[in-house]
Amino acid sequence: MLYATLEPRYIGMFRFLLEAEDNLGYATVVDKYAAVLKIIFSPHQEREMRAFLAGMQQTIPFEVMERPAAQTETR
Numbered sequence: 001m002l003y004a005t006l007e008p009r010y011i012g013m014f015r016f017l018l019e020a021e022d023n024l025g026y027a028t029v030v031d032k033y034a035a036v037l038k039i040i041f042s043p044h045q046e047r048e049m050r051a052f053l054a055g056m057q058q059t060i061p062f063e064v065m066e067r068p069a070a071q072t073e074t075r
Contacts, residue, residue: 006033006062014060
């Protein structure tokens with residue numbers, strides 16, 4: 001599992017491109033306001049997924065993360 005952050009306007013295109021890639025994986029929205037997506041894929045296809053995401057960064061600007069940074073609450 002990986003995470004991606006991107007501009008909210010690219011969420012639909014990101015999901016479309018990922019799901020069109022021969023069932024390599026799928027993405028679900030974790031935070032629609034911060035535009036954080038969780039990318040789910042089979043562990044034995046991690047190399048293929050990372051290669052695909054690197055290529056997709058040529059089309060859509062996004063950042064891949066192992067997991068999102070914890071947000072601290074200020075009061």
